[in-house]
Amino acid sequence: NIFGDPNIITSCDQEPIHIPGSIQPHGIMLVADAETLQVVGGAGDIEGELVKDWLGRPLPELLLQEITPRPQKPGEVHVLKRVHGRINDLNAICFRSGEHLVVELDQAEDDVVLSSPFFASLEVAGGLFERTTNLEDLCQTGAEVFRDLTGYGRVMIYQFLDDDAGVVIAESRDASSSSFLRHHFPASDIPRQARALYVRNKVRVIPDVHYQPAPLRSGGVDLSKLDLSDSILRSVSPIHIQYLKNMEVAASASISIIKDGLLWGLIACHHHEPRELPLSVRLACQTLASVLSQQIRSKEDAERYKERIRLRTQEDAVVSRLGSDRTLNEFFERSGPELAKLLNADGFAAVQGKDTFLFGKCPDKIDVRALAGWAKKPAAMHPLATSSLARHYPAAEPFQNLASGLLAVTMSTEVPTILLWFRAEHLEVIKWAGNPHKDGPADPEAILTPRASFEAWTENVRGRARAWSHAEIEAAARIVRLMLEHRNNQRLRELNREL
Ligand code: BLA
Helix, strand or coil: CHHHCCCCCCCHHHCCCCCCCEECCCEEEEEEECCCCEEEEEECCHHHHCCCCCCCCEHHHHHCCCCCCCCCCCCCEEECCCEECCCCEEEEEEEEECCEEEEEEEECCCHHHHCHHHHHHHHHHHHHHHHCCCHHHHHHHHHHHHHHHHCCCEEEEEEECCCCCEEEEEEEECCCCCCCCCCEECHHHCCHHHHHHHHHCCEEEECCCCCCCEECEECCCCCCCCCCCCCCCECCCHHHHHHHHHCCCCEEEEEEEEECCEEEEEEEEEECCCCCCCHHHHHHHHHHHHHHHHHHHHHHHHHHHHHHHHHHHHHHHHHHHHHHCCCHHHHHHHHHHHHHHHCCCCEEEEEECCEEEEEECCCCHHHHHHHHHHHCCCCCCCCEEECCHHHHCHHHHHHCCCCCEEEEEEEECCCCEEEEEEECCCCEEEEEECCCCCCCCCCCCCCCCCCCCCCEEEEEECCCCCCCCHHHHHHHHHHHHHHHHHHHHHHHHHHHHHC
16 A cells, blocks of 8 residues: 555656555455466455365365466466356456466356347447447447446546547446546546556456455465556555545446557446446457457548548649749749648748748748748658647747647758748647646655546646648648659759750
């Protein structure tokens, strides 16, 4: 328990959540030597659920089954045969942790869960995902399907943003649950080591936030550093438990949405009273989450593809005009409006040697020239793109209303030629669940606590523009490449004529 730790943890991401030394008591854990399979430790009510004299006995004898094949690698979790306990039937899983093999047992589900209609409903859900037409629709369907599957009162699709903060993008809830739809949460609510762990351990359940942790016990072996990364019973960070209590949540489950090996988001489930999630439903959740993430990827790809096609068509139209313009200045004069529109910019500027061309909403000429000097890069380098210019170039602060977004490409360094696209400041109103600044660690020595209030709190964010998409940044680079090719061809023709 970190509240009792003399080495006070000062940053959320320093808590070693994978070695809590205890489990949640709704199941039991047996820790065996990975070679001999002799049980050297355990946690929870093993005596009540299984047998009294468990310590020192071989696992196969206690569980009445062979353990083959045995898991070897981190993240590898095997499902064993059901075990008949003293009171309940128990589901059993096992994983490897260093020199140990760990078995976890928790209450088995009713057979009704494992019926054909249950499996059929998974197939139906996959079909529903496929038939949605865009990302928003997909995530809404996802929230509904996962609420049906798990029975939790509030199910949210939570997406991580670029800065690791996150936002609830879809939600399905019962009448007694309040809404968190479109609320933002700061990155520290789900600290870095937790996000890393959730790529490996994809389903986590807290059946009752008011549980008393059950410590690992052993006959002399030191298990205080036993790595429980792959455990389903792992005792949860006390800070997160307090967080859930503050949110008035009695039970939770969260399922990772992993896209291209990265944690894209979570399916976050809350319930107003204690609630378990048996093994078969956890496995179904894991499978459906991977179907969902494939569909998320396919929706995102389709949206990107459509945007790319639109940009290509417009690029070609603009660049085709280069042929009839004698000079770049003439070209900018005629095509400036389209160049701006092409990239959804509010203004477009070009600086070439002593000449400056401005179109639409741009800063003053003198500011544009100074900015071009700052943005200049070796020619043919990747474009410079930012959606919060003044943060990187403080001199932009007086004109950030006109230019919070900048996309700049250096066409030539010979006669310095720099093209600049501007996006005006977009006053962003962000709805946070609780004030994210108020709870910040003002005193670095203070013991960290989770937020106490989740009342919606809005913030006006200044100095930010809508972000440039990948396709837009690529389009800017491509236009400049085409212009360069055109100019080189022109020079070649002139040379040929002179010869
Ligand atoms: C974990 N915090 C989490 C988890 C979620 C959230 C979903 C994962 C829990 C799990 O998978 O079991 C936060 N819960 C949310 C958010 C929503 C939600 C954003 O429902 C939105 C709807 N938390 C804090 C602070 C700290 C902190 C200030 O608020 C650090 C000092 C820590 N959160 C923290 C830790 C974990 C966590 C350490 C890991 C818990 C664990 O797995 O042991």
